[in-house]
Amino acid sequence: MKKIVVLAKQVPDTANIxxxxxxxxxxxxxxxxxxxxxxxxxxxxxxxxxxRDKIGAEIYVLSMxxxxxxxxxxxxxxxxxxxxxxxxxxxFAGADTLATSYVLAxxxxxxxxxxxxxAGRQAIDGDTAQVGPQVADKIGFNQIxxxxxxxxxxxxxxxxxxxxELQTEIIRCAYPVLLTVMSLANIPRYPNSRRMLRxxxxxxxxxxxxxxxxxxxxxxxxxPVWTFADLDLEERRCGLGGSPTKVHKxxxxxxxxxxxxxxxxxxxxxxxxxxxxxxxxxxxxx
Amino acid sequence: xKTVVFIEKNPVTGQLRDVSIELxxxxxxxxxxxxxxxAGIFAGDELPVNSEELxxxxxxxxxxxxxxxxKHLHSIAYKHVIExxxxxxxxxxxxFGATHTGRDIAxxxxxxxxxxxxxxxxxxxxxxxxxxxxxxxxxxxxxxxNILATIITPEHRPAMATVREGVMLRPEERLSxxxxxxxxxxDFDESWIKSEFLAVIPKVSKVNFNKxxxxxxxxxxxxxxxxxxxxxxxxxxxxxxxxxxxAAVDFxxxxxxxxxxxxxxxxxxxxxxxxxxxxxxxxRAGMEESQKILAINKDPEAPIFxxxxxxxxxxxxxxxxxxxxxxxxx
Numbered sequence: 316m317k318k319i320v321v322l323a324k325q326v327p328d329t330a331n332i333x334x335x336x337x338x339x340x341x342x343x344x345x346x347x348x349x350x351x352x353x354x355x356x357x358x359x360x361x362x363x364x365x366x367r368d369k370i371g372a373e374i375y376v377l378s379m380x381x382x383x384x385x386x387x388x389x390x391x392x393x394x395x396x397x398x399x400x401x402x403x404x405x406x407f408a409g410a411d412t413l414a415t416s417y418v419l420a421x422x423x424x425x426x427x428x429x430x431x432x433x434a435g436r437q438a439i440d441g442d443t444a445q446v447g448p449q450v451a452d453k454i455g456f457n458q459i460x461x462x463x464x465x466x467x468x469x470x471x472x473x474x475x476x477x478x479x480e481l482q483t484e485i486i487r488c489a490y491p492v493l494l495t496v497m498s499l500a501n502i503p504r505y506p507n508s509r510r511m512l513r514x515x516x517x518x519x520x521x522x523x524x525x526x527x528x529x530x531x532x533x534x535x536x537x538x539p540v541w542t543f544a545d546l547d548l549e550e551r552r553c554g555l556g557g558s559p560t561k562v563h564k565x566x567x568x569x570x571x572x573x574x575x576x577x578x579x580x581x582x583x584x585x586x587x588x589x590x591x592x593x594x595x596x597x598x599x600x601x
Numbered sequence: 602x603k604t605v606v607f608i609e610k611n612p613v614t615g616q617l618r619d620v621s622i623e624l625x626x627x628x629x630x631x632x633x634x635x636x637x638x639x640a641g642i643f644a645g646d647e648l649p650v651n652s653e654e655l656x657x658x659x660x661x662x663x664x665x666x667x668x669x670x671x672k673h674l675h676s677i678a679y680k681h682v683i684e685x686x687x688x689x690x691x692x693x694x695x696x697f698g699a700t701h702t703g704r705d706i707a708x709x710x711x712x713x714x715x716x717x718x719x720x721x722x723x724x725x726x727x728x729x730x731x732x733x734x735x736x737x738x739x740x741x742x743x744x745x746x747n748i749l750a751t752i753i754t755p756e757h758r759p760a761m762a763t764v765r766e767g768v769m770l771r772p773e774e775r776l777s778x779x780x781x782x783x784x785x786x787x788d789f790d791e792s793w794i795k796s797e798f799l800a801v802i803p804k805v806s807k808v809n810f811n812k813x814x815x816x817x818x819x820x821x822x823x824x825x826x827x828x829x830x831x832x833x834x835x836x837x838x839x840x841x842x843x844x845x846x847x848a849a850v851d852f853x854x855x856x857x858x859x860x861x862x863x864x865x866x867x868x869x870x871x872x873x874x875x876x877x878x879x880x881x882x883x884x885r886a887g888m889e890e891s892q893k894i895l896a897i898n899k900d901p902e903a904p905i906f907x908x909x910x911x912x913x914x915x916x917x918x919x920x921x922x923x924x925x926x927x928x929x930x931x
Contacts (some may be wrong), residue, residue, distance in 0.1 A: 327744070329744055329745025329746075329747065411717065412708065412718065413711065413712060413715065413716075413717065413718075416712060439745060440743070440744055440745070441720075441743055441744075442720065442721065442742075442743070442745075442863075442864075443718075443720040443721075444704050444708070444720065445704075445707075445708040445711070445718060445720060446708075447708075448676075448705065448708035448709045448712070449708045449709070449711065449712040451709065452680070452708075452709045452712035452713055453712060457676070457677055457795035457796060458676050458677070458705070458709070459676070459796065460676070460701070460704070460705045461701050461705070474799065478701060479612075479674065479701055479702075479801070480700055480701035480702075480804075481611060481612060481613050481803065481804055481806075482612055482613060482801050482802060482803045482804055483801070483802045483804060484673070484674070484798055484800070484801050484802075485798070485799040485800040485801075485802075486796050486797065486798055486799065487796065487797045487799055488795055488796040488797065489795075492795075558717075559715070559716050559717030559754050559756065559757040560717035560718070560719055560752050560753070560754050561752070561753050561754075561755060562750055562751070562752060563738065563751040563752065563753045564750070564751040565748050565749070565750050565751075566748065566749045566750075566751075567747065567748050567749075574910065575906060575909055575910060575911070575912055576910065576911050576912070577911075577912050577913070577914070578911065578912070578913045579913075580913060580914070580915040580919070580920060582923060584913075585913075585920060585923045585924055585927065586923075586927045588895075588911065588913065588924070589924055589927040589928055589931060590927075590931070591911070592839075592872065592895070593928075593931050595871075595872070595893065
């Protein structure tokens with residue numbers, strides 16, 4: 316195995332919305348949600364690490380996003396990634412899945428000699444599950460989505476279990492291939508404490524002004540950023556302008572109250588409740 | 602105006618998948634005011650045994666492609682064939698079921714056609730947009746179900762969307778469109794087959810939310826796997842199906858296939874009994890269309906009471922046994 320590329324995204328933590336994040340009108344204040352490593356992208360990285368443990372490989376973690384996304388790239392270094400690259404440019408902003416996959420695909424091509432790309436099945440902010448397949452199409456790889464387990468891997472083939480929804484499929488294929496991995500595939504490892512010590516200063520180039528930069532470079536602390544100019548890209552296919560889908564309207568979901576009949580917890584109240592249920596659904600009770 | 606519907610077969614039963622029927626009918630609803638056409642596209646080893654049913658739900662024509670290798674989901678081969686079928690039909694809109702097949706193939710095709718794809722739509726309608734004429738408005742939950750976004754694909758054709766099973770209503774009415782099944786011809790390139798299916802094991806699912814009149818669901822408030830027996834007993838007494846919130850699944854009280862919500866099943870029974878479920882947006886997205894909702898919860902402030910029709914504030918461990926006793930009496 317030459318190189319494995321893992322695709323990762325920093326997302327707002329939509330899964331754990333606390334009371335603090337709720338506004339008075341019952342909607343979510345997105346701005347104060349913490350940003351996290353998209354959960355299934357951790358499973359993707361863990362899959363890559365397991366493959367490297369078995370047969371050896373160089374692991375690249377790619378993330379497209381703002382400067383703040385270095386946080387998840389540092390985490391990827393702590394877990395064991397060999398290289399991390401941030402894809403960041405104003406021209407990438409507002410991208411839908413098509414425009415996102417276009418930039419990711421060009422970055423994978425720039426890395427070169429990639430045999431395997433692994434992504435999380437979907438991100439918890441959009442839940443589209445589209446970026447993985449759209450990258451596979453653009454780089455001309457085979458794909459296996461909904462991977463629920465890594466079965467076997469060697470230099471020539473990889474075999475996985477796929478959750479086919481109505482059936483479980485055991486699939487084997489040669490490289491190159493792109494996998495999208497579900498949370499049940501594995502348990503992502505903890506950051507390694509020695510790697511945390513080694514990389515805790517890792518950051519973008521601008522974070523190391525003056526003579527600090529040389530030290531940072533020597534210690535491999537500089538997280539590289541690839542911008543529009545670093546990749547072979549057409550501007551009309553990037554960002555908002557390169558996105559065929561547009562958000563027309565956004566509505567926050569609020570609670571809607573209806574007519575609510577409350578029952579007490581006394582025996583007679585519960586008896587009445589049961590009667591009311593049975594009355595409505597008598598036909599079900601044949 | 603033309604809508605193409607991607608038709609899927611349940612590989613275990615050989616029948617049409619429910620979502621294919623639901624989408625055919627939705628396409629019929631969308632096209633009717635404009636006298637538009639609905640074409641189905643299907644690629645597989647053999648046609649679904651009940652394919653002709655599609656014509657009762659509004660299909661005008663079914664384009665099919667048979668190839669033995671399509672017994673399995675060979676994504677790349679599927680992409681080439683389905684894409685060629687879509688190009689030939691040149692539709693305005695394409696609808697896919699948001700199944701593990703639809704969500705595998707649709708993004709590959711959207712990427713190839715360089716057009717927009719909107720996942721997991723919960724509402725679709727056609728309306729004017731600036732000087733673009735009639736376009737498809739696609740409403741979907743995003744941000745963990747906390748917002749509803751309306752997405753449009755104004756400049757590209759076709760606009761593509763996926764819709765989850767159970768989201769669009771299965772119609773009562775039957776139409777009598779003539780059966781028109783047409784074979785699509787394309788030379789199959791063996792190099793499109795890139796994977797080998799070593800084994801395929803049908804999942805034995807005991808869950809059937811679609812057919813259940815009543816669903817009894819438990820959440821984190823149930824407290825333990827042991828207490829979850831109460832939920833099962835209540836469901837048993839009511840001939841109901843057992844459901845669960847994501848929290849109950851995450852805590853291991855019950856298996857994942859029973860999860861209801863944005864990342865689980867979408868249900869709309871006649872009666873939904875939510876026990877120890879607070880009613881997060883994620884859960885409500887899967888059940889708020891139920892005809893009647895009964896909420897049993899300790900916390901009077903739980904959001905579930907905001908959408909319930911009947912409610913009891915109290916400990917389900919005390920309430921359910923009493924309910925079971927009276928149910929026996931009835």
